[in-house]
Amino acid sequence: MPAPRKKAAVPAVSVPPSRPDRLDTRVLEALVGYNARRAWLTVSTVFAERMAVYGLKQVDFSVLSLLAHNPGATSRQLCATLDILPPNLVSLISAMDSRGLIERRPHPYDGRAIGLYLTPAGESLVHEAERTVVELEAEASAKLTARERETLIRLLQKIYH
DSSP: OOOOOOOOOOOOOOOOOOOOSSOOOHHHHTOHHHHHHHHHHHHHHHHHHHHGGGTOOHHHHHHHHHHHHSTTBOHHHHHHHHTOOHHHHHHHHHHHHHTTSEEEEEOSSOTTSEEEEEOHHHHHHHHHHHHHHHHHHHHHTTTSOHHHHHHHHHHHHHHHO
């Protein structure tokens, strides 16, 4: 019978001095995209939670808000404004139509186009949703002064306009 093996001694490992749990993010934090994404994640998480009661995603809210302020807008105009591919907008419009939020009517100036309009239910929904979004945006940007918030919005718009 072989003799029981002795456990090999584990060599002492030199532990480096403790480091903070926080990683060095200096390079990332110097990037516009990284900061815009981090801010977007913060706002969009709250947005998703608060819009769930209305059954709206961000793109749904954007389309309804545009139609509330631009009755008769065409699908082409919505696609251009929101940078949405036409096939994606078709299914979105169809879903909103099924929910009774929008209706299609002949465009007032272009006989070949169809204008999109909110129904009374759509108007009511977007009115409540816009109020909720204004509140959540105020909360999300509460660390900014009103002037800083305006400046931030203007600077972000300079990037994508």
